[in-house]
Amino acid sequence: MVLLLKNWWKILGIILLIYVLAGGLLFEVPELPVLRQSIRNIYFHVGMWFGMIFILCIGVFFSLRYLAHANKVDDLKALAAVKTGLLFGILGLLTGMLWAKFTWGVFWLNDPKLNGAVVGVLIYLAYMVLRSSFDDREKRAKLAAVYNVFAFVLFFVFIMILPRTAASSIHPGLDGNPAIAFGDLAPEMRKIFYPALLAWFIMTYWLYRMLYRTSAIEEKIKEIKENQNFY
Amino acid sequence: MQTNKLLTLIIKDFRLEWRNKFALGGIMLYLVSTVFVTYLAFGGVITMQAWNALFWLIMLFAAINANLKAFVQENESRQLYYYTLASAREVIGAKIAYNALLMTVLGLAGWLIFVAFMGNPVKDLLVFLLNMWLGVVGFACILTLISAIAAKAKNNFTLMAVLGFPLVLPLLLLVIRVSDAAVAGTPASIVAPDVLLTVLLISMAVLLSMLLFPYIWRE
Numbered sequence: 001m002v003l004l005l006k007n008w009w010k011i012l013g014i015i016l017l018i019y020v021l022a023g024g025l026l027f028e029v030p031e032l033p034v035l036r037q038s039i040r041n042i043y044f045h046v047g048m049w050f051g052m053i054f055i056l057c058i059g060v061f062f063s064l065r066y067l068a069h070a071n072k073v074d075d076l077k078a079l080a081a082v083k084t085g086l087l088f089g090i091l092g093l094l095t096g097m098l099w100a101k102f103t104w105g106v107f108w109l110n111d112p113k114l115n116g117a118v119v120g121v122l123i124y125l126a127y128m129v130l131r132s133s134f135d136d137r138e139k140r141a142k143l144a145a146v147y148n149v150f151a152f153v154l155f156f157v158f159i160m161i162l163p164r165t166a167a168s169s170i171h172p173g174l175d176g177n178p179a180i181a182f183g184d185l186a187p188e189m190r191k192i193f194y195p196a197l198l199a200w201f202i203m204t205y206w207l208y209r210m211l212y213r214t215s216a217i218e219e220k221i222k223e224i225k226e227n228q229n230f231y
Numbered sequence: 232m233q234t235n236k237l238l239t240l241i242i243k244d245f246r247l248e249w250r251n252k253f254a255l256g257g258i259m260l261y262l263v264s265t266v267f268v269t270y271l272a273f274g275g276v277i278t279m280q281a282w283n284a285l286f287w288l289i290m291l292f293a294a295i296n297a298n299l300k301a302f303v304q305e306n307e308s309r310q311l312y313y314y315t316l317a318s319a320r321e322v323i324g325a326k327i328a329y330n331a332l333l334m335t336v337l338g339l340a341g342w343l344i345f346v347a348f349m350g351n352p353v354k355d356l357l358v359f360l361l362n363m364w365l366g367v368v369g370f371a372c373i374l375t376l377i378s379a380i381a382a383k384a385k386n387n388f389t390l391m392a393v394l395g396f397p398l399v400l401p402l403l404l405l406v407i408r409v410s411d412a413a414v415a416g417t418p419a420s421i422v423a424p425d426v427l428l429t430v431l432l433i434s435m436a437v438l439l440s441m442l443l444f445p446y447i448w449r450e
Binding site: 067112115119122123126129130133134139142143145146147149150151153154157158161 | 376390
């Protein structure tokens, strides 16, 4: 029972995700030209992208906290968040490419929003490269935190402001937030879309917690081993 | 932050540059040889868009080369000495200012070399040059902090390129867009929002560098 109470949000996440998977594939959707049945991808593609942004915000929060307190727990948390963000960013890219193939006819084309997505993945892959270039734990943590904050701000300028100044974009949402704005979505789709967002938020958070805890345990084991060798 | 300390640090960088002329000479040589290679590859016949794209690619690589020196060329003990004389913000401020000046010189030189080989299709020269100046200064502002990070690692050129490319991309896309318009002779009022956004991006990069550098200078 205690376990149930402690983990209620994970159970909620699983139930929601099952609902989204079943409802997303089975429920009625409006039949629109070009989009047709592929609109169902909105529950997954948009949800994953939002999950990524959510977890990257958490990551930058812990990077800032690391800079303020130099507590290595915060560094591990930031790393776990970036890893989760990377995974969901790549998933968002893949689902987007699939969607593009069915609606635009190609997997990829030159568009400000699509470029922003790739740059985001590149930025966070670079973050991983940066981390692997240093052996010293504190040095690595500090430099990674500084890079994360710097990159996060520039990345958000890139995906939030730049596409809106572009002359044209094939991707929806040139003048606002696609799908989130209330009038954008048919009422029967909102029933799945909003739970889907919550489900993806929970999934990203859950995965981030697991990554953080495994890395914390690994750290601990390493520490114990180092101490054994020392004495 | 004290202006005279800032100035002293900038002048110190100029002196260093002057004593190691080969470093600057190397970048100049790089500019000449890449432009010459593109000249040979294209056989002198080139569309306006390709002209613009090549110019900015060459400038981007020159910027990464030039900015990497900012923190790599001086050894750690000497940097430690600077930190006893000036605050971290003064050090990074001076580096950004110096890099911006250096990039202005390199940008102009690169442009002259490029025009000499590839011709000059630019219709609106004033907008083009202003935008070019903004672009190269922006490279300096974004890449200086990256150079400070990369200098702490052993494989610093690779790291500089890997960290720097995705971060300068937003700026690069903006300046290329304005540059395209200037080459084609589109009225300046159409690209004004892009120029404004470039200025915003640059000021944000400078502000963030100032805020973040104090955390890493001691490492």
